[in-house]
Amino acid sequence: MRVNQDISGFMDRVREHRNIIHKIGWAYGNNAADREDLEQEVLLQLWKARASFNGKSAFSTWMYRVALNTAITLRRRQRPTEVLSREPETPALQADQAQLADELRLLHGAIAKLSAIEKALILLWLDERSYEEIADTIGISTKNVGVRLVRIRTKLARMIGNMEKTP
Amino acid sequence: MNESRLDKLRDTWRSTNEFSTGPFDEAAVKQILARQSRDVNRQFRVALLMDITLKIVVAVALAVVLWLHRGHAGLTALNMSVLVGTLLCIGLERSALNAIPGPALGGSSVRSGLEAMLTFYRRRFSRALYLIGLSGPLVFYTGVVHYLWYRYGGLRPFDGADLAVFGAGLGLAYLLSAGAQQAQFRQYINGVENCLKEIEENGGEPNADPAADLRARRLRHSIFWSLVMLAGVLLLGWLTTR
Secondary structure, rough: HHHHHHHHHHHHHHOOOOOHHHHHHHHOOOOOHHHHHHHHHHHHHHHOHHHHHHOOOOHHHHHHHHHHHHHOOOOOOOOOOOOOOOOOOHHHHHHHHHHHHHHHHHHHHHHHHOOOHHHHHHHHHHHOOHHHHHHHOOOOHHHHHHHHHHHHHHHHHHHHHHHHHHH | OHHHHHHHHHHHHHHOOOOOOOOHHHHHHHHHHOOOOOHHHHHHHHHHHHHHHHHHHHHHHHHHHHHHOOOHHHHHHHHHHHHHHHHHHHHHHHHHHHHOOOHHHOOOOOOHHHHHHHHHHHHHHHHHHHHOOHHHHHHHHHHHHHHHHHHHOOOOOHHHHHHHHHHHHHHHHHHHHHHHHHHHHHHHHHHHHHHHHHOOOOOOOOOOHHHHHHHHHHHHHHHHHHHHHHHHHHHHHHHHOO
């Protein structure tokens, strides 16, 4: 009974920021099955590490840390890579959503070529996290976050440019 | 291609509702939370627990050997030493088991998490792997002594060739057992080292490379065991052709 209450309370908080789990799955998963596996493992690790949340940082920051630690250190099953994007669900919005899906596919294709640490940095940048928060999450200095993000963004922009040129 | 395109993609990424939905209903969550994790700490734990169990079985078998050969003073002393060594290994592996980083570390920075994992591997688990490797020779030794008792009712005096074959068997059992365990984790630890190295490049404390020591030690061990194996093969070749 107590466990059920704990799970319910914990899940209410996680649900508020569930997009973090899906973003991690999107960035680190090689395909749909891998993505689902990773998201479930992140949820499990969040549950196991729940006692480490001490309220000093925002719950979403803590969630990002646990999720990134899980994504970077998990021993993965070897599966082929595929581009990830859900298919549009509403026919009336198909044209818009198809374009959106193409853009996300393009971005995912470029991010998939980055290293695990570069993915973490760019994911936090995409999510408009502050440099301080990124530094705190990764464990590097704020100055270094700026230097690295410039480098990774240039690399990512070049890769996207090449992908757009190649049909 | 300029970075404004990237900024546009970032806006698209932020505006999509792709990440706001997902199968996190209560029943599914309970099912996920009840399952076993696939994280590496659990794999460290399983490897140690399985080996401790195997060594306990070996210790019981050795106790039986001690009783069977109780009239043979030399063998009793040898078996007693092996049994004490086995119990010592069990104690050390149990201590490594207790040192596995807890799940609370998940809430620390990526760098702290990787450092804690690498420190545990370097200080405790890589040493424990050598002890885990001893299970092969221990099973071989205990099996041979049991076999000789049930086949011949005791041990006959060993000559040089017997000792060489017996020694080669023990050596090979160790190399295969330890080698398999090392190979299982090596690729993974290489990945952790690379991530940590990448974090520390231009960023952390200057010139800090906690992985360098592990790499150097690993190279020394590889060279040492390759030489031991080569010597064993040469010895075996000489004994069989003389």
